[in-house]
Amino acid sequence: MENVVLVCTAGMSTSLLVSKMKKIAAENNIQINIEALAQSELKNYSKKIDLILLGPQVKYLLNNLERDYQNTQAKFAVIDSIQYGTLNGKAVLNQVLTLLDKKVI
Template sequence: MKTIVLVCTAGMSTSLLVAKMKEIAAQAELDIKLEALAQSELKNYPKKIDLILLGPQVKYLLNNLKRDYKNSNIQVEVIDSLQYGSLDGKAVLNQALSLLGKKVI
């Protein structure tokens, strides 16, 4: 099982996107775990993470997080602002799957 964490300022807007992504992942019977976190919660997240997707409003964290996780297998990327703003769960899920080397749906 792969764990994908979406991060934004307070975890609110990513929660909406994660809910849509979970619906699509369930329909496709994907074995993934999706979480939404506030940026302040990320450093204390106790579980294994495979991919961190940043909301466009916190893209300034990208370089620091890539540096922080460079010695791990955790990938860090930014969600496309158009897909994020339109809450396009399928497109963001496909971005995540592609980054993890999985077949997109």
């Protein structure tokens, strides 16, 4: 099962978004693991990561991540700010599915 993490400054705003995404994923029988992390928690995160989505406010981490994860399969992206601001779980889930080459809902 793919593992996706959403990262923001303190994991507060993403956690709400993640719970919405999980719910929609479950409703559509999509097997996927999604977690919200604070930026500081990412370093000590030991599981395999397939996709890292960044909150727009931590967009600056992008360069570092590309460097840190260059030897892995992990992909990176920034969450669209409007979807983020409106906590649009479905749209962000679709962004995830697209990036993982899966069928969108």
